[in-house]
Amino acid sequence: GEDVEQSLFLSVREGDSSVINCTYTDSSSTYLYWYKQEPGAGLQLLTYIFSNMDMKQDQRLTVLLNKKDKHLSLRIADTQTGDSAIYFCAERTSGGYSTLTFGKGTMLLVSP
């Protein structure tokens, strides 16, 4: 079955790096995603990585994928207070048009 797990909470100071971790169980995952949800808002796609890649960098965001361990991480460099939000990991399995399976989300709190 499909299962995506994340830690529920992370607190960092402004300017530090944040690392949010995610594990998944379905080895047929094709794409893995990170979404950001601000209070009262919908989900915003931050970045995604194809399952045959190890790393993807996009400005302050770095995604690392360890396919052997089924572990995904999102690193946010120079974290700002505006980065405070809930971050969801999601996987898409078995083909490009299959549905997304989400983790429960990690609440990131950035203090000044």
Place this chain on the structure above:
Amino acid sequence: GAVVSQHPSRVICKSGTSVKIECRSLDFQATTMFWYRQFPKQSLMLMATSNEGSKATYEQGVEKDKFLINHASLTLSTLTVTSAHPEDSSFYICSARRGGPHEQYFGPGTRLTVT
């Protein structure tokens, strides 16, 4: 950009009544629309997938007679919660896919409270 709107953003209704939530893709035509339900501190749970002009496909455990989905056009899908009960209180989020698998955009959600 690709914007998805939902209306209303918040709604309170009495137990036993029905409530309709609209989801619109504002600047693109959506090949597929999705409805999710989110409980506090929980992940998004997919309720149903719908394509324009055809019947929605419901996930296991979701009552199709209770959660009516109409996808009348390429820019509008509606979710009607019929005979609502307090346990239907939740955050409902719609999503619209424009083309490729990465082009799935989410609405801001609707907070439903059933009293």
